[in-house]
Amino acid sequence: GEDVEQSLFLSVREGDSSVINCTYTDSSSTYLYWYKQEPGAGLQLLTYIFSNMDMKQDQRLTVLLNKKDKHLSLRIADTQTGDSAIYFCAETPGSSNTGKLIFGQGTTLQVKP
Amino acid sequence: DSGVTQTPKHLITATGQRVTLRCSPRSGDLSVYWYQQSLDQGLQFLIQYYNGEERAKGNILERFSAQQFPDLHSELNLSSLELGDSALYFCASSTTGEQYFGPGTRLTVT
Numbered sequence: 001g002e003d004v005e006q007s008l009f010l011s012v013r014e015g016d017s018s019v020i021n022c023t024y025t026d027s028s029s030t031y032l033y034w035y036k037q038e039p040g041a042g043l044q045l046l047t048y049i050f051s052n053m054d055m056k057q058d059q060r061l062t063v064l065l066n067k068k069d070k071h072l073s074l075r076i077a078d079t080q081t082g083d084s085a086i087y088f089c090a091e092t093p094g095s096s097n098t099g100k101l102i103f104g105q106g107t108t109l110q111v112k113p
Numbered sequence: 114d115s116g117v118t119q120t121p122k123h124l125i126t127a128t129g130q131r132v133t134l135r136c137s138p139r140s141g142d143l144s145v146y147w148y149q150q151s152l153d154q155g156l157q158f159l160i161q162y163y164n165g166e167e168r169a170k171g172n173i174l175e176r177f178s179a180q181q182f183p184d185l186h187s188e189l190n191l192s193s194l195e196l197g198d199s200a201l202y203f204c205a206s207s208t209t210g211e212q213y214f215g216p217g218t219r220l221t222v223t
Contacts, residue, residue, distance in 0.1 A: 031210055033211065042216040043205075044115070044214075045214070048210075048211050098161055100161055101156075103155060104155075106155070
């Protein structure tokens with residue numbers, strides 16, 4: 001089946017690292033994505049990882065993929081108040097052959113000054 | 114700015130009415146996707162078009178339809194609107210895999 005799960009809320013202090021976790025069910029997923037949504041705004045593509053990779057780093061963002069456990073995480077280093085938003089994990093199911101995205105429920109990140 | 118544009122930004126209409134949402138993809142992108150974001154259902158894939166042809170259908174109601182035109186812009190038509198259709202409707206476009214989203218159209222059905 002196609003299902004993506006995320007915890008709903010994370011609160012951190014400014015300057016700390018944030019780790020947002022995601023699990024998915026489709027073992028044939030090809031790409032896995034992280035999107036950011038600020039209040040009243042659209043979805044901003046933050047980063048993505050291909051399923052044959054374990055890790056991807058992009059400035060303050062580190063994505064870790066554990067394909068065996070179907071677990072994806074997004075680490076934000078030196079979290080800032082501007083990082084406060086909802087973060088969505090999404091997968092492209094390998095079985096779909098269309099590129100449609102299956103999204104998790106979103107994790108609200110609250111950054112306290 | 115993702116390069117994907119959507120109009121209108123907001124739409125308020127009454128139950129039973131019909132509306133059309135418009136999307137222009139990023140320059141060069143052939144695929145257009147439509148998603149619905151609501152509080153109870155989250156983000157759900159509705160439909161995909163590729164170069165004018167329907168490629169995939171998701172949880173799209175029969176009252177909803179879409180098309181992609183030769184200039185690659187797409188329209189999502191929602192008819193016989195119900196209160197439960199109130200949501201944010203996003204369009205996304207892609208070429209190689211990663212999808213870039215427009216700012217969305219917020220539809221309120223009263």
